Amino acid sequence: MxxxxxxxxxxxxxxxxxxxxxxxxxxxxxxxxxxxxxAERGAAQIGVLTTALVTxxxxxxxxxxxRERALSWHTATVALIFTVLAxxxxxxxxxxxxxxxxVVFGELVxxxxxxxxxxxxxxxxxxxxxxxxxxxxxxxxxxxxLATLPGALLLLLGGLISWRVLVSAVAVLxxxxxxxxxxxxxxxxxxxxxxxxxxxVADPVAAASTQPGRLVYGGLAxxxxxxxxxxxxxxxxxxxxxxxxxxASLFAPLIDYLDVKLAVRRREARHG
Numbered sequence: 534m535x536x537x538x539x540x541x542x543x544x545x546x547x548x549x550x551x552x553x554x555x556x557x558x559x560x561x562x563x564x565x566x567x568x569x570x571x572a573e574r575g576a577a578q579i580g581v582l583t584t585a586l587v588t589x590x591x592x593x594x595x596x597x598x599x600r601e602r603a604l605s606w607h608t609a610t611v612a613l614i615f616t617v618l619a620x621x622x623x624x625x626x627x628x629x630x631x632x633x634x635x636v637v638f639g640e641l642v643x644x645x646x647x648x649x650x651x652x653x654x655x656x657x658x659x660x661x662x663x664x665x666x667x668x669x670x671x672x673x674x675x676x677x678x679l680a681t682l683p684g685a686l687l688l689l690l691g692g693l694i695s696w697r698v699l700v701s702a703v704a705v706l707x708x709x710x711x712x713x714x715x716x717x718x719x720x721x722x723x724x725x726x727x728x729x730x731x732x733x734v735a736d737p738v739a740a741a742s743t744q745p746g747r748l749v750y751g752g753l754a755x756x757x758x759x760x761x762x763x764x765x766x767x768x769x770x771x772x773x774x775x776x777x778x779x780x781a782s783l784f785a786p787l788i789d790y791l792d793v794k795l796a797v798r799r800r801e802a803r804h805g
Contacts, residue, residue: 562684
């Protein structure tokens with residue numbers, strides 16, 4: 534994905550969404566899942582939330598000062614997504630290191646939101662699992678899945694995530710669930726996957742940008758989730774969604790490039 538796709542000036546001209554409004558919409562969408570995570574996991578989760586928020590905002594302030602730019606506050610959304618993914622038992626220094634890696638190398642070194650190629654929250658979660666022995670990610674509960682749905686609807690109606698990505702990814706997961714565990718497994722498959730699909734896989738920075746490309750990207754992400762899933766039974770491992778998102782996002786620019794090339798060839802064939 535290239536930076537111009539989420540360039541702030543083009544966003545204002547094409548959709549009416551300024552970077553500040555995008556951030557606000559995402560924060561609203563994340564409020565319920567974060568609230569449920571704190572309610573379910575207790576006071577320790579407040580420490581995870583606070584550490585992630587402070588770490589991400591400190592890094593954003595540092596880069597804003599170096600580049601002499603105003604704060605966008607978007608790194609707060611990275612912190613909130615990572616908070617939902619991180620278990621309450623995680624040492625806070627590991628929270629700070631993982632959040633630092635995700636927000637710096639997932640977003641800020643590329644110029645900020647819209648200029649990177651992966652989700653900052655997915656980069657943070659992937660760093661956590663790879664770097665610390667025994668570190669894992671929190672499983673999404675039924676209450677968390679329900680809390681995700683209103684935010685997903687808000688982002689879909691605002692055009693901030695693509696239904697094509699979600700539909701194609703969900704279709705693959707449903708086919709996988711039916712083939713492996715039957716129809717009774719579908720609710721658990723979707724429950725454990727919904728948060729990651731909405732806030733990681735469908736992230737417009739990580740996803741493909743062309744309409745056909747989004748269908749291919751979502752299907753690829755769904756397939757990778759199936760391949761990376763290590764949990765016996767119908768539940769989806771959170772790490773499988775994270776790593777599927779990271780790998781699929783690396784292919785997103787190629788998917789867009791091939792789709793554009795095919796569109797050009799079809800147009801040339803029609804018009805000679």
